[in-house]
Amino acid sequence: MKKINFLKNFSQNYKKYFYFCGIKLNFLKNFMNKKTQKKPQNSVSQTQKTEKQNSLLVFKTVSQKTFLILLGIIAMITFLTYSPTFQNAATNWDDDAYVTSGHFKNLSSKTLHDIFFGTNKFYMGNYHPLTMTSLALNYQMTGIQPFSYQLTNILLHILTTLFVLWFVYLLIKDIEIAFIASLLFGINAIHVESVSWLSERKDVLYSAFFVAALVAYVKYLDTEKIKFYLIGIFLFFLSLLSKGQAVSLAVTLIAVDFVRERNLLSKKVIFEKIPFFLLAILFGLIAVKAQGEAVQDITDYEMYKRVAFASYSFVQYLVKTTIPYPLCAMYPYPDIITRSVPPHYWLFVIPTILIGFLAILSVKKKWNFLAFGIWFYIFNIALLLQFIPVGGAILSDRYAYIPSIGWCFLAGFLYKFLISKFSTTYVQIAFSLYAILLILLTLNRIPVWKDSLSLWNDVLEKEPRASVAWNNRGSTKNRLADSLAKKGFFDESKKLRIEAVYDFDKAMETKPDYHEAAYNRGILKKELKDFNGALQDFELAILFKPQFADAYLNRGTIKDELGKFKEAIEDFNKAYELNPNLESIFVNRGVSKGKMGKYKEAIEDLNTAIEKSPNNPTAYSNRGMAKNGLGDKKGAFQDYSKAIELDPTFATAYFNRGIIHQQLENFKGAVQDFSKVIDLRATYLEAYYFRAMAFVKLGDKENACKDLQTAYKSGVKYALKDIQTYCK
Numbered sequence: 001m002k003k004i005n006f007l008k009n010f011s012q013n014y015k016k017y018f019y020f021c022g023i024k025l026n027f028l029k030n031f032m033n034k035k036t037q038k039k040p041q042n043s044v045s046q047t048q049k050t051e052k053q054n055s056l057l058v059f060k061t062v063s064q065k066t067f068l069i070l071l072g073i074i075a076m077i078t079f080l081t082y083s084p085t086f087q088n089a090a091t092n093w094d095d096d097a098y099v100t101s102g103h104f105k106n107l108s109s110k111t112l113h114d115i116f117f118g119t120n121k122f123y124m125g126n127y128h129p130l131t132m133t134s135l136a137l138n139y140q141m142t143g144i145q146p147f148s149y150q151l152t153n154i155l156l157h158i159l160t161t162l163f164v165l166w167f168v169y170l171l172i173k174d175i176e177i178a179f180i181a182s183l184l185f186g187i188n189a190i191h192v193e194s195v196s197w198l199s200e201r202k203d204v205l206y207s208a209f210f211v212a213a214l215v216a217y218v219k220y221l222d223t224e225k226i227k228f229y230l231i232g233i234f235l236f237f238l239s240l241l242s243k244g245q246a247v248s249l250a251v252t253l254i255a256v257d258f259v260r261e262r263n264l265l266s267k268k269v270i271f272e273k274i275p276f277f278l279l280a281i282l283f284g285l286i287a288v289k290a291q292g293e294a295v296q297d298i299t300d301y302e303m304y305k306r307v308a309f310a311s312y313s314f315v316q317y318l319v320k321t322t323i324p325y326p327l328c329a330m331y332p333y334p335d336i337i338t339r340s341v342p343p344h345y346w347l348f349v350i351p352t353i354l355i356g357f358l359a360i361l362s363v364k365k366k367w368n369f370l371a372f373g374i375w376f377y378i379f380n381i382a383l384l385l386q387f388i389p390v391g392g393a394i395l396s397d398r399y400a401y402i403p404s405i406g407w408c409f410l411a412g413f414l415y416k417f418l419i420s421k422f423s424t425t426y427v428q429i430a431f432s433l434y435a436i437l438l439i440l441l442t443l444n445r446i447p448v449w450k451d452s453l454s455l456w457n458d459v460l461e462k463e464p465r466a467s468v469a470w471n472n473r474g475s476t477k478n479r480l481a482d483s484l485a486k487k488g489f490f491d492e493s494k495k496l497r498i499e500a501v502y503d504f505d506k507a508m509e510t511k512p513d514y515h516e517a518a519y520n521r522g523i524l525k526k527e528l529k530d531f532n533g534a535l536q537d538f539e540l541a542i543l544f545k546p547q548f549a550d551a552y553l554n555r556g557t558i559k560d561e562l563g564k565f566k567e568a569i570e571d572f573n574k575a576y577e578l579n580p581n582l583e584s585i586f587v588n589r590g591v592s593k594g595k596m597g598k599y600k601e602a603i604e605d606l607n608t609a610i611e612k613s614p615n616n617p618t619a620y621s622n623r624g625m626a627k628n629g630l631g632d633k634k635g636a637f638q639d640y641s642k643a644i645e646l647d648p649t650f651a652t653a654y655f656n657r658g659i660i661h662q663q664l665e666n667f668k669g670a671v672q673d674f675s676k677v678i679d680l681r682a683t684y685l686e687a688y689y690f691r692a693m694a695f696v697k698l699g700d701k702e703n704a705c706k707d708l709q710t711a712y713k714s715g716v717k718y719a720l721k722d723i724q725t726y727c728k
Contacts, residue, residue: 062175070179071162078158078186081439084446085150085196091452092472092479093329094199097124098135100144107136122290127283130241131202149198156204157195161186163211164405168412170218171259172369177412180431184408189324189441191404193397196449202243203401209239210246210402217253221260233275240279244287247280248402251379258363259372288388301339303387308345309333310385311352313395317381318355320397321404325441329448329459330466331395336511369413376406392468392511452476467511471520474503478524488682500524515544519551526558534558549579553588560592568592583613587622594626602626617643621653624660633660651680655687662694670694685714692722701726 062070090100114120115136116129123132134152142148165182169175185191194203216232219225239246253273254264262269301309320327334342359378362371380403386394418427448458456473459466481496501524507517522537538555541548556571572589575582590605606623609616624639640657643650658673674691677684692707705727712719 060174060176067169067175070175071165074161074165074179074182074186075158077183077439078161079154081187081442082154082157082192082195082446084443085154085449086147088146088150088196088446088449089451090144090146090198091449091455092476093197093452093455094124095197098199098201099139099146099149107133107140111136125291126202126244127286127290128202128206128241128243130238131205131243134205135201146198149201150196153195153198153201153204156201156208157191158186160204160207160211163208163215164408167211167214167218168409170215170222171256171372174416177409177416180412180415181405181408183435184411184438185405187435187438187442188321188404188408189327189438189445190321190397190400192327192442192445192449193329194401196446197398200398203398206239206242206246207402209235209242210249211405213239213249214252214256217256221256221262229272233279236276236279240283244283244290245383245399245402247284247287248380248383250276250280252376255372255375255379258375259368261366261368301333305339305341306387308341308349309394310387311348312345313385314352314355314381315348316395317400317403318377318407321400321407324438324445326462327397327445328462329397329455330463330469331393332463332466332468332510333392333394334465336392336467370410373406373410373413376409377403378406380406453480465510467507467514467517470503470507470510471514471517474500474507474517474524475520477503478520478527482527485683486681490683497524497528501528513544515541515548515551518544519548519554522551522554522558526554526561531558531561535562547578549575549582552578553582553585556592557588560588560595565592565596583609583616586612587616587619590619590626591622594622594629597629599626599629603630615646617647617650617653620646621650621656624653624656628656628660633663636660637664649680651677651684651687654680655684655690658687658690658694662690662697665697667694667697671698685711685716688714689716689719689722692719696722696726 090096112133115123115132120132121127121129135149138148138152161182164185165178168181169178172178194200194207213232213235216228216235220228220232236246236249239249250273253276257264257269264270316331334340334345355374356378359371359374361367362374381399384395384399384403415427415431418430447454449455452472453476456469456476459469460473463469477496477500481493481500484490484493484496501521504517504521504524507514508521511517518537519541522534522541525531525534525537535555535558538551538558541551542555545551552571552575556568556575559565559568559571569589569592572585572592576585586605586609590602590609593599593605594602603623603626606619606626609619610623613619620639620643624636624643627633627639628636637657637660640653640660643653644657647653654673654676658670658677661667661670661673671691671694674687674694677687678691681687688707688711692704692711695701695704695707705723708719708723708727712723
């Protein structure tokens, strides 16, 4: 009701407002559709008709030089606000799939064909080949180092921000509204997720093309030159190739036409939209197909419940855009176990209905600016309100990126109105303080994305029901534990692994059918040598996701550890059936066959593994073991040496080659290889024992006894007999 009273008051005082802006009253009668008195049609002069036709071209304008200066100011403020992003690293939330894995190392024609049309066209549940191409270009620049990815994201955000300024200025010919809208868009903390998150390149890339397409469309309306119309279609196409969310541009053009007071039902206006809507429908269908499995994630929620969720999200996006605090990388559904809806969620239906009513009223009353801002927001947020459920989050900060332009436009409109009613100085101070607040909130938010641990700690502090956060933090701790173990900090490593198990337990507690958490917990238990526990977790993962190839693969490795070689091979075969591209299948199946004494079959599998991945040191090392089993010590030695050449830190390959040295009675060579093993991995206790045996053969009993004592004290019990023999 307050908003309606505000609009009534504004409409009653619009003369004063536009007088302040230096705009002739006759120019605004058509714009506000409010006539203070009725005049006969024949009383309208030709001059008045011309003014009426150009009413949208009369707002406060600036020279081209001033406009460029304002662009520079906006660019500088936005860059400085987001520059702390360069201090961040990649995270394990999709960055490992998009960036650090180096998935597209070679940017060849074959790679591009694969991205656009091949097996990787639906990558990570999206069809965004242009985004993938841009990430591949970054890889050519800096590899997996984050700098070029971060710089590109920031520059694209700045470009989008500048396009917002240009678009709004072209649309309404008022530099103050355009400047306010652009500034608030550029510095808003709700965009940190889209800019600082490396993997969210698709947001800033599609948005740059999206707003550029709007600029081209308005240029077409102003000049009626077909080239701008065609440029707009082309930019829209590029936006769609960057992210499917761009489909909303087709309906957004209707809002542009409305604010320009075009006849929305004219044949020309309708015909102009046909190419845009055809592209939107095509890419919308592609996006639904690409999402595949994700669309099924929360379909158990009845439609009426989704109304509550949609209303909640609709209002929350507005609230978080206005005051972007607190923000969170994940906003999970309130109860994914019983699928209930908290009562307070239904309260959000009320403001949603009121905003919808206001949107309709603004069209009816021809409050063009208000209508444009609201409908811009509605058109671009509608598909993201989970009526068609995608993923496990009720809302996401990144989804507000383009919709927030509508809010920023309204903020600029509000600024213009307030300076017509109150002291200009006070209003400018208030908006300046608000802008400073947004900058501070953005600077406060960016360090959250510093690394994986920082990100997931922040999420779990705010949303302890976020099962994905528990899972990803567990994976982060497990990786950190690996790093500590390699540096010799074994106690700290074990402590982190125990914490990681707890995180995976919490992930399963918040989402009992979470197959990925069960799988990751199995991997961790495997590393902790809890093979029975790992086996149970892999079986859970397969139960929740029967087509989970990696779970079959790892269950096979556990069965191999437990001596169930035949069952292990069955699991490897199943994994291959589900995903023939898993190269490690051939290595692991070859190992199991080798342990069964089927050395020739093992070598066949390992040969296949090497054909598929010629630089795989593990395949060479295991083929060396199979060749050794056949008595081909020379071939085994060559394979171990090749494995070491490919990975100079491969301790197992050094160990196995040391064994060959011993068998060939090259004891000095054996000592060298076992010493290298100990240098690389101090916990490789068998290396102490076998080096001791090599020292014995060399007649160096002093060093032999030192190694035997070390091995025995560390748990190699069979070293006792040799101590009694050689160290009396």
